[in-house]
Amino acid sequence: MPADARKRARHRLSIARGHLESIVKMLEKEDVYCVDVLRQIKAVQGALSGASDVVLRGHLEAHVATAAERGDTVEIVEELMEALRYRS
Template sequence: MENGKLVRHSHHSEAMKSNLTSRLNRIEGQIRGIKGLIERDTYCDDVLNQIAAVQSALNSVGRLLLEGHMKSCVIERIQAGETEVLDELLVTVNKLMK
């Protein structure tokens, strides 16, 4: 427990962590690039296209994490009788779909 709240940890393989980190590093670079475009008064449509690319990249990272979460954490918790994980998962999926 940390600050009165149960702390859970993921079970990502080193390969998955490396993949996610690489993707997030690229996204971070894209964000810096977008800031530069705005600072250079780049045409709005070009900036919006770059924003769409970042959103797509973030969605891909989210899908990978969701898949891993469902295949490991969710299954483990259901097998342990913690069916409330399904409600937690539904809340998370709704947030991702906004």
């Protein structure tokens, strides 16, 4: 993975982990309200999608765009299509 993408993805995922930590704490309180938790989980899912986009862009640029030069287009595309299935 390109170094820049690796660094940025790690940064985003570290923030998402902290956010997830706070939701786990929220759920320790008996009076926590369901919809507040739904919103917070959705925010973490959005952060994960953002990190996923960083990784995907790095992969497209570094590995997919160079596939024809290497001669492994079919394998690289098959691998990516499988990873993108049910992408949220």
